[in-house]
Amino acid sequence: MDDHSDQTRKPRADAVRNRERVLEAAKAVFSAGGPEASLEAVAKRAGVGIGTLYRHFPTREDLFEAVYRREVEQLSELAEQLKNSKDPVDALRRWLRSGVEFVATKKGMMAALALAVQSGSELHVFSFDRLTKAIGSLLDRAVSAGELRPDISPEDLLRAFFGMCYIHDQPRWQSTALRLLDVFVDGLRVQPAGKAETGTSKARAARGAKPAMKRKR
Amino acid sequence: MDDHSDQTRKPRADAVRNRERVLEAAKAVFSAGGPEASLEAVAKRAGVGIGTLYRHFPTREDLFEAVYRREVEQLSELAEQLKNSKDPVDALRRWLRSGVEFVATKKGMMAALALAVQSGSELHVFSFDRLTKAIGSLLDRAVSAGELRPDISPEDLLRAFFGMCYIHDQPRWQSTALRLLDVFVDGLRVQPAGKAETGTSKARAARGAKPAMKRKR
DNA sequence: GAAGATACGGAGGCACCCTCCGTTTAACAA
DNA sequence: TTGTTAAACGGAGGGTGCCTCCGTATCTTC
Known part of the structure; x- marks a missing residue:
């Protein structure tokens, strides 16, 4: 990834920390309030400014994804x-x-x-x-x-x-x-005799068996 | 308030008309824009004030229902x-x-x-x-x-x-x-016998076994 | 008509969205 | 350490939508 020039500055510690905080807050807030939850509430809970939240996650979807x-x-x-x-x-x-x-x-x-x-x-x-x-x-x-x-x-x-x-x-x-x-x-x-003709299915006359009722578990 | 009777007053013509207009507008707006659509947009399209819309349909759900x-x-x-x-x-x-x-x-x-x-x-x-x-x-x-x-x-x-x-x-x-x-x-x-291993299953046993793996990327 | 009852509209207060930018701070070099 | 500078910070602010409130306009009835 780094190509010409080596210089890759180490990411700032506060940035890393805040990102993590926002994620954690978002997880909690979304879990409780659903997808409509206020992003401002997320920022508040994370203890960061709303601007910070948006810088890390430009859209609501970005935050979801993360x-x-x-x-x-x-x-x-x-x-x-x-x-x-x-x-x-x-x-x-x-x-x-x-x-x-x-x-x-x-x-x-x-x-x-x-x-x-x-x-x-x-x-x-x-x-x-x-x-x-x-x-x-x-x-x-x-x-x-x-x-x-x-x-x-x-x-x-x-x-x-x-x-x-x-x-x-x-x-x-x-x-x-x-x-x-x-x-x-x-x-x-895979059905033994069945389906094959989804729409017009003539209904296999004899389906002998009775209600299966086997499911459960 | 008196009176003789329990006859109820005839509903006002404008009220009836407006209600209908709002419904029609809502149908169009929701169909196009989904449930998040702006109610103000509905009111505008219906040619009524937002207050009127809310009087007829106090909540968004009420409007949906109608x-x-x-x-x-x-x-x-x-x-x-x-x-x-x-x-x-x-x-x-x-x-x-x-x-x-x-x-x-x-x-x-x-x-x-x-x-x-x-x-x-x-x-x-x-x-x-x-x-x-x-x-x-x-x-x-x-x-x-x-x-x-x-x-x-x-x-x-x-x-x-x-x-x-x-x-x-x-x-x-x-x-x-x-x-x-x-x-x-x-x-x-109703299934004949649970999964009944009928021999017919051999059918797709062969199946190219190369199904997915179309991963994007 | 006149009197009420009823409906109307939109201003206003609130919440949230997202952007923009002056300030702060961490990383790195000297 | 200290200085430089890019990166990150936070929150004010402009925009939009929600909903309520209430003075005004309109309709029904007598």
């Missing part, structure tokens, strides 16, 4: 670990479940993320991308094993995940999200 | 019609598809609705409720016919629907949403 970076990292790492488990579908399901749990502890932040993802900002480039990769590795494994249908991309799955989680109005939202994700994964399975 | 009421009504009616179709699952699928299409024409409004639903405001009472009912009638029919699993409530399904639709960042979001909903409905089907 804050979420590590959070996303965690989720991403989890996927890495799950890659070693036996059952690919189960691994995927587990990752999704962890994602829900994760989201649960960061109320406001999730909304912020969803919002940022939607607005197609730069945050997309890192976070969304990163998660796509994480989820992709799990998905691919399951698909390669012939357990899941191959026509759903990691991006699709991630979107579905966000969608399911985006709904947290009620106190019970978590179990709802878990249930919905389970259904989704079920739908993702 | 605007969406008719939209929701349409979707609700569609469900009514579909109730007569032959295949229950297909009917449900079709309603969901129409929902996506519907959403497509109201960009900003959808975000607004999702937001409102989430905030647990009064809009919930009508819109969400209404749609739940609509979707519920379709869902029940399919469940009664033994085609779909019985442990997913109309509310769940509606949430899933919103979730899938909430993602419209890319121009291709529609097809994505349709695909995801299809998967979801598939997952909703």
Whole structure:
């Protein structure tokens, strides 16, 4: 990176410190107040001037991105670990479940993320991308094993995940999200006789079995 | 104040007119600019003072609710019609598809609705409720016919629907949403025997195993 | 018409956004 | 150390949107 001329001044200590402070404050403020939270409140909590905040993070999205970076990292790492488990579908399901749990502890932040993802900002480039990769590795494994249908991309799955989680109005939202994700994964399975004709589906006459009701866990 | 009677005074003509104007303006403004749109812009477009707007609709949510009421009504009616179709699952699928299409024409409004639903405001009472009912009638029919699993409530399904639709960042979001909903409905089907390892899974076992990795960068 | 009731509009106070710039301070060289 | 200077600091200030309040205008009714 440094090219001609060696001179790279050491970054100023106060700048480094303040940046860190702002990040920490932002994490707390966004977690509590959601994405609409006042940036001035963040600055105040961090004990810096509003100008300082804006210098470090010119836009609201920039701040989001920085804050979420590590959070996303965690989720991403989890996927890495799950890659070693036996059952690919189960691994995927587990990752999704962890994602829900994760989201649960960061109320406001999730909304912020969803919002940022939607607005197609730069945050997309890192976070969304990163998660796509994480989820992709799990998905691919399951698909390669012939357990899941191959026509759903990691991006699709991630979107579905966000969608399911985006709904947290009620106190019970978590179990709802878990249930919905389970259904989704079920739908993702390669089906014996089924689908193939999405729209016109004639409904396989005999589906002998009764309500599955197997999910839970 | 006297009087004979309980006859209520006829509502003032200008009030009625203005209310209508505001609604119309709001519909346009929200559709274009999303839920964050300036209420002052709405008032201006409607040709009334900001005070008038607030008198008619004390809160932003109130305005949303009024605007969406008719939209929701349409979707609700569609469900009514579909109730007569032959295949229950297909009917449900079709309603969901129409929902996506519907959403497509109201960009900003959808975000607004999702937001409102989430905030647990009064809009919930009508819109969400209404749609739940609509979707519920379709869902029940399919469940009664033994085609779909019985442990997913109309509310769940509606949430899933919103979730899938909430993602419209890319121009291709529609097809994505349709695909995801299809998967979801598939997952909703009563499954013969859990995952039943039918031999058919071999199908994509081969699958080029080179799926993603298209990382940007 | 006249009398009230009702609705109207927009000024005003507040909060937040973001920019701009004079002041302060840390890093480095002498 | 001390001096130089680039970098960082903070917060005032101009802009916008939210919502309330209330004097004025308009409509309904008698």
